[in-house]
Amino acid sequence: MKVSLIGLGIMGLPMAKHLERSGHLTKVYNRTRAKAADFEGTQIQVADSPREAAKAVDLVIIMVSDSADSEDVILGENGVIQGAAPGTIVLDMSSINPEVSKEIGQKLAEKQVEFLDGPVSGGEQGALDGALAIMVGGNSASFAKVEPVLRVFGKSVTYLGPVGMGGYAKLANQIIVGVEMQAMAEAFTLAKRANLDFDYLYEAIRYGLAASAVLDQKINNVKSGDFTPGFKINLHEKDLKNALLAAEDLGLSLPFTEQVRDMMLEMIEVGEGELDHSSLYKRLSGGVWD
Amino acid sequence: MKVSLIGLGIMGLPMAKHLERSGHLTKVYNRTRAKAADFEGTQIQVADSPREAAKAVDLVIIMVSDSADSEDVILGENGVIQGAAPGTIVLDMSSINPEVSKEIGQKLAEKQVEFLDGPVSGGEQGALDGALAIMVGGNSASFAKVEPVLRVFGKSVTYLGPVGMGGYAKLANQIIVGVEMQAMAEAFTLAKRANLDFDYLYEAIRYGLAASAVLDQKINNVKSGDFTPGFKINLHEKDLKNALLAAEDLGLSLPFTEQVRDMMLEMIEVGEGELDHSSLYKRLSGGVWD
Numbered sequence: 400m401k402v403s404l405i406g407l408g409i410m411g412l413p414m415a416k417h418l419e420r421s422g423h424l425t426k427v428y429n430r431t432r433a434k435a436a437d438f439e440g441t442q443i444q445v446a447d448s449p450r451e452a453a454k455a456v457d458l459v460i461i462m463v464s465d466s467a468d469s470e471d472v473i474l475g476e477n478g479v480i481q482g483a484a485p486g487t488i489v490l491d492m493s494s495i496n497p498e499v500s501k502e503i504g505q506k507l508a509e510k511q512v513e514f515l516d517g518p519v520s521g522g523e524q525g526a527l528d529g530a531l532a533i534m535v536g537g538n539s540a541s542f543a544k545v546e547p548v549l550r551v552f553g554k555s556v557t558y559l560g561p562v563g564m565g566g567y568a569k570l571a572n573q574i575i576v577g578v579e580m581q582a583m584a585e586a587f588t589l590a591k592r593a594n595l596d597f598d599y600l601y602e603a604i605r606y607g608l609a610a611s612a613v614l615d616q617k618i619n620n621v622k623s624g625d626f627t628p629g630f631k632i633n634l635h636e637k638d639l640k641n642a643l644l645a646a647e648d649l650g651l652s653l654p655f656t657e658q659v660r661d662m663m664l665e666m667i668e669v670g671e672g673e674l675d676h677s678s679l680y681k682r683l684s685g686g687v688w689d
Numbered sequence: 690m691k692v693s694l695i696g697l698g699i700m701g702l703p704m705a706k707h708l709e710r711s712g713h714l715t716k717v718y719n720r721t722r723a724k725a726a727d728f729e730g731t732q733i734q735v736a737d738s739p740r741e742a743a744k745a746v747d748l749v750i751i752m753v754s755d756s757a758d759s760e761d762v763i764l765g766e767n768g769v770i771q772g773a774a775p776g777t778i779v780l781d782m783s784s785i786n787p788e789v790s791k792e793i794g795q796k797l798a799e800k801q802v803e804f805l806d807g808p809v810s811g812g813e814q815g816a817l818d819g820a821l822a823i824m825v826g827g828n829s830a831s832f833a834k835v836e837p838v839l840r841v842f843g844k845s846v847t848y849l850g851p852v853g854m855g856g857y858a859k860l861a862n863q864i865i866v867g868v869e870m871q872a873m874a875e876a877f878t879l880a881k882r883a884n885l886d887f888d889y890l891y892e893a894i895r896y897g898l899a900a901s902a903v904l905d906q907k908i909n910n911v912k913s914g915d916f917t918p919g920f921k922i923n924l925h926e927k928d929l930k931n932a933l934l935a936a937e938d939l940g941l942s943l944p945f946t947e948q949v950r951d952m953m954l955e956m957i958e959v960g961e962g963e964l965d966h967s968s969l970y971k972r973l974s975g976g977v978w979d
Contacts, residue, residue: 564886651879
């Protein structure tokens with residue numbers, strides 16, 4: 400299977416390297432060509448546009464920042480849609496508003512181009528280690544075709560249903576994680592103010608109904624006050640923004656998601672967007688007695 | 690060790706039975722004497738007052754409903770404080786405001802009576818099975834003395850520090866669990882409205898950072914719409930009320946805890962207080978498209 404990868408950022412570049420090693424990678428494209436330097440003069444073609452990148456390959460993988468970038472790269476003037484032959488599969492792995500993914504899928508379907516949305520979790524480290532969790536929506540036959548390629552950098556590859564469902568699964572995940580960060584922040588702020596020992600508290604609650612991956616993975620940040628990421632507030636805010644845009648498209652109100660996003664925006668404004676998302680604890684507890 | 694147990698409700702009665710079988714139970718007391726019927730005519734004395742129940746025993750265990758009941762039973766006119774000899778240990782296992790526990794502890798200390806607070810989680814089933822999680826605050830030497838007795842109905846018995854810390858651990862636990870219920874409600878409401886299959890979604894997120902005991906234990910309620918408790922909204926609301934009272938005493942604001950409590954009060958008002966706490970999903974999703 401010939402694969403083209405568009406978007407050589409902190410996620411896309413290591414993914415492209417994994418695909419290169421597995422022998423699938425045929426072409427790459429990046430808006431700033433300098434980021435494709437590693438591939439110049441190799442067997443892999445550095446394309447001049449998404450349109451060129453989409454020609455004469457079986458699968459076009461896209462890893463860009465947000466909904467507008469995906470729309471531009473896929474549907475724009477020199478976009479993938481201009482170059483992809485009927486039967487090509489386009490897989491957008493960016494984390495975007497799934498309602499936008501559905502629109503993109505419809506436009507591509509008019510040209511007999513298959514579309515899958517497949518956002519990931521696991522972050523930069525997951526991309527480097529080839530250990531991403533990949534959540535895919537779209538035609539199940541197309542999913543079956545690309546799944547072996549995704550295993551090259553995916554620890555888990557899950558099929559979620561029609562186009563957009565990969566994105567919705569990612570957003571549901573990010574809602575749960577974001578709200579849980581504030582749950583932990585409130586519980587541990589109360590505990591800190593009451594002089595309850597965090598080690599004792601963690602030991603008392605870690606095996607019961609309050610048990611969670613957030614608690615297990617972030618307890619040391621809360622204990623130490625070291626909020627080196629991990630997963631940045633900046634990125635989590637973007638995901639929650641997309642969750643709220645999707646919710647709005649669906650006529651839904653998600654009050655805690657909205658408030659967590661506002662808290663994260665507030666942190667970005669005061670220059671804390673690069674901290675780990677567990678720093679919601681810093682935000683809540685810091686203002687109280689420090 | 691001679692043990693007296695005050696409060697034969699849905700938690701206290703099965704706890705008393707476990708203590709009876711282990712040979713520790715000497716006396717019981719309940720405000721409505723009829724609830725002590727099982728013990729009339731046995732070796733176990735049915736006391737006429739908390740004061741009588743506290744005489745000539747090593748340990749007085751209290752399991753009542755809320756802060757005011759604990760204060761009344763322990764510090765009231767015919768209260769434990771009137772009957773307990775110096776050196777007696779009083780262990781309040783009710784779920785109350787830990788700031789009230791601290792006041793009770795100070796009053797008892799004036800009479801050389803030791804006080805421990807030891808709220809539990811695990812509910813009625815945990816009490817019946819002798820599988821409660823017990824979180825104890827107070828003097829560590831007194832904790833060491835009573836720990837073997839608590840193992841009679843406790844699956845885990847954890848020491849949390851000075852008086853009140855048992856209660857704070859319980860409240861921290863209940864804050865996390867309550868807020869997580871709303872996290873799950875928002876994620877799954879978005880998923881439902883987007884027609885994302887719940888089985889697919891659960892499979893995609895259950896091993897990642899969104900993993901939690903709440904998700905694992907409540908996914909079937911959310912899938913089926915059956916909110917048979919489990920742990921009732923009525924009881925969770927009471928715990929969050931105590932968390933907010935404690936937070937207020939400490940000069941803290943806990944916004945999500947407060948809102949979850951308000952949501953639960955709203956459910957109680959419309960007659961849904963007996964549902965499982967995972968029914969926050971029903972509250973959020975039900976109003977949207979049913």
